[in-house]
Amino acid sequence: MTKKWVTMGDVARAAGVGKITVSRALSTPQKVSAETREKVEAAVAALGYVRDDTAGALSSQRSKMVGAVVSTLDQPVFASTIRGLSEGLAPEGMQLLLGTAQYAPETEAGLVATLMGRRPDAMVVTSSEHTEGTRTLLSRLPTVELWELPEKPIFAAVGFSNRAAGRAMTEHLVQTGRRAIAMLSTERPGDTRAQLRAEGYAEAVPGHAPRLLKLTPEPGQTGPDLGAIGLEWILEKWPDTDAVLCASDALGLGAFCEAGRRGLSVPQRLAITGFGDVEDVGDAGIGLTTIRIDGAAIGRKAAQLLLAATTGQALPETRIDMGFTLTRRASS
Structure with missing residues (x-):
């Protein structure tokens, strides 16, 4: 069956105008009579007409679209960032075109090129590590890098210091009497955030003798899977470990469950912490000590910058630190 778009002419004929x-x-x-408006609206509904904004975009040089490439949507914190971004753009009629790079710079490069082909007014990315070609493309539009604070943003950055967050959690564990602190993280190309958290941990760990374990996820493996495996390996390599700092709540959840299976009391024998403050680890869940990031606020702030930039306003600042909160719960 041949399909075609319903045109404005089709609507006009159906409405008799x-x-x-x-x-x-x-x-x-407001410029047409109520009777005429009702006829047009009825024809639009009956025919399934969708307005073609292409011509208007060409004449105004505005597409009313923002391209967004996020590392993943598997983590709730990224989903909340996109929600905040979408909510912030909506009042001005701006729409999101979304892609996920799965932490791969090459995948990000392809997505950015595809989205740029749609002629967006601006771009959003949740990484600061880009291929040279991607960086060149992104430099052509107002681009906001989220979740990190690169020293020299392409245009603007809204995030927090992952290094400071890793250091703060390690200092918390030291202050609660832990001395044999290990860190469990994932190894993904392009995941600079985990690396920065590990650097913060290394700066604050007692004696600067890091016990850092990085695991590369295999296809089908979840964060909790890796958390359980990681705790097993840490205890085999460093049996006296009295605290495990996890680079994500998913890892922390898996480590917590594995500790229970081994009969290790948390936090008496082993303190476990996470990162992200997702719903399952809160006080109503396992009570995991974690770093809380307000992803929705990051998204809304990015929207403010993009709306200002796309309307020609000067930005008062281009590197905005939204901070983080260390939330202590029963696991430490």
Whole structure:
């Protein structure tokens, strides 16, 4: 079956009016009579008409679209960031085109090129590590890098210091009497955030003798899977470990469950911490000590910057630190 888009002419014929009248009824409904507006609206609903904004975008040089490439949507904190971004853009009629790079710079490069082909007004990325070609493309538009604070953003950055977060959690464990602190992280190309948290841990660990274990996820493995495996390996390599700092809540959840299976009391024998403050690890869940990031606030702040930039306003600052909160619970 041959399919075609319903045109404004189709709507005009169904409503018994001219194309100009249809355009007015859709763009400036207050300029047509209620009777005419009702006829046009009925025809639009019956035919399934979707307005073609391509011509308007070409004439105004505005597409009303923002391209967004996020590392993953598997983690709730990224989903909340996208929600905040979408909510912040919506009042101005801006829409998101979304892709996920799965922490791979090459995948990000392909997504950015595809999204740029749609001529967005601006771009958002949740990484500061890009291929040279990607960086060149992103430099052509207002681009906000989220979740990190690169020294020299392409345009602007909204995030927090992952290094400071890793250091703060390690200092917390030291202050609670832990001396044999290990860190469990994942090894993914392009995941600079985990690396920065590990650097913060290394700066604060007692004696600067890091016990750092990085695991590369295999296809089908979840964060909790890796957390359980990681705790097993840590205890085999460093049996006297009295605290495990996990680079994500998913890892922390897996480590917590594995500690229970081994009969290790938390936090008496072993303290376990996470990162992200997802719902399952809160006080109503396992009570995991973690770093809380307000992803929705990061998204909303990014939206503010993008709306200002796309309307020609000067930005008062281009590197915005949204901070983090160390939330202590029963696991430490």
